[in-house]
Amino acid sequence: MPSKEGKMFIKALFDYNPNEDKAIPCREAGLSFRKGDILQIMSQDDATWWQARHEGDANPRAGLIPSKHFQERRLALRRPEILVQPLKLSNRKSSGFRRSFRLSRKDKKTNKSMYECKKSDQYDTADVPTYEEVSTYRRQAHEKYRLVVLVGPVGVGLNELKRKLLISDTQHYGVTVPHTTRAKRSQESDGVEYIFISKHLFETDVQNNKFIEYGEYKNNYYGTSIDSVRSVLAKNKVCLLDVQPHTVKHLRTLEFKPYVIFIKPPSIERLRETRKNAKIISSRDDQGTAKPFTEEDFQEMIKSAQIMESQYGHLFDKTIINDDLTMAFNELKTTFDKLETDTHWVPVSWLH
Numbered sequence: 001m002p003s004k005e006g007k008m009f010i011k012a013l014f015d016y017n018p019n020e021d022k023a024i025p026c027r028e029a030g031l032s033f034r035k036g037d038i039l040q041i042m043s044q045d046d047a048t049w050w051q052a053r054h055e056g057d058a059n060p061r062a063g064l065i066p067s068k069h070f071q072e073r074r075l076a077l078r079r080p081e082i083l084v085q086p087l088k089l090s091n092r093k094s095s096g097f098r099r100s101f102r103l104s105r106k107d108k109k110t111n112k113s114m115y116e117c118k119k120s121d122q123y124d125t126a127d128v129p130t131y132e133e134v135s136t137y138r139r140q141a142h143e144k145y146r147l148v149v150l151v152g153p154v155g156v157g158l159n160e161l162k163r164k165l166l167i168s169d170t171q172h173y174g175v176t177v178p179h180t181t182r183a184k185r186s187q188e189s190d191g192v193e194y195i196f197i198s199k200h201l202f203e204t205d206v207q208n209n210k211f212i213e214y215g216e217y218k219n220n221y222y223g224t225s226i227d228s229v230r231s232v233l234a235k236n237k238v239c240l241l242d243v244q245p246h247t248v249k250h251l252r253t254l255e256f257k258p259y260v261i262f263i264k265p266p267s268i269e270r271l272r273e274t275r276k277n278a279k280i281i282s283s284r285d286d287q288g289t290a291k292p293f294t295e296e297d298f299q300e301m302i303k304s305a306q307i308m309e310s311q312y313g314h315l316f317d318k319t320i321i322n323d324d325l326t327m328a329f330n331e332l333k334t335t336f337d338k339l340e341t342d343t344h345w346v347p348v349s350w351l352h
């Protein structure tokens with residue numbers, strides 16, 4: 001495969017420990033790595049075992065890693081069945097649309113946890129993440145900013161972090177304006193709170209895949225369009241988008257070059273300490289009113305974060321733990337600054 005200076009680099013999308021691999025011909029010859037590590041491929045001569053080293057590693061010795069094809073085949077065989085259930089969008093409060101990813105209940109027959117999700121989630125189980133060929137990328141001054149996607153469980157503080165970023169520099173950061181089919185209220189202006197469109201147009205746009213996500217609330221549709229992301233980027237702003245993690249893979253295009261930040265909750269002990277006086281609009285509350293966090297909210301947040309990480313962790317570029325809000329914000333700000341100035345690894349398909 002082509003690569004920078006004739007070298008080929010891959011990003012590992014899974015954790016690998018040769019000592020736990022029964023198939024490897026020689027465990028001592030294996031190379032261990034973690035999800036997200038960048039590896040340089042030294043040889044692909046063998047169809048089952050490639051030779052690789054960690055990028056930037058001073059040790060020139062290569063180790064064995066399972067080839068993409070081999071790993072895909074055995075992961076597909078091993079991967080546990082994930083039961084998915086289409087989310088019923090009506091009768092749900094709105095925040096449920098954006099934040100519908102949650103453990104819902106145990107399946108009575110199999111005792112497996114089920115999570116609610118939109119229909120498109122069902123296809124995610126078919127993906128078997130192994131490696132992705134990557135190359136270095138540094139944004140040039142004339143290029144648009146990369147899209148920044150924020151994901152995280154309900155109540156983790158994602159909206160608060162987004163709000164702080166926005167007010168820190170309103171000229172530099174922007175958010176999308178959602179579409180809705182509900183009637184405009186007197187104090188609202190078209191294109192500010194929402195872009196108001198007819199049901200017919202909304203449905204046509206859905207058919208034409210114009211939405212990144214959408215939902216229904218009180219007989220009206222709400223959604224975020226791909227064009228609304230484009231219009232923020234066209235203003236030469238950094239577009240901050242928070243979406244369900246299952247939508248991320250549809251945004252991974254050369255045009256958007258998304259940088260995905262996972263906002264993760266701290267330990268349950270720290271949640272109890274830090275969120276003592278905070279409120280949440282719980283996904284279990286059909287009224288949609290903010291109430292003090294309960295123990296169940298904390299548990300649900302942690303469980304939901306675990307599911308997100310195990311299902312979509314390979315798509316995250318950065319994880320920030322929101323323990324203390326100010327510290328998390330500072331880390332987020334540093335990440336943004338680096339994103340604009342430093343070199344990053346991106347899929348090779350984004351460079352051509």
Ligand code: 5GP
Pocket residue numbers: 093094095097098178179182213214215216217222223224
């Ligand atoms: P309202 O009609 O009161 O402005 O909003 C109703 C609900 O629609 C809000 O609580 C909001 O969370 C939800 N909503 C707003 N924008 C979007 C969107 O882009 N997508 C989805 N799925 N829901 C939205």
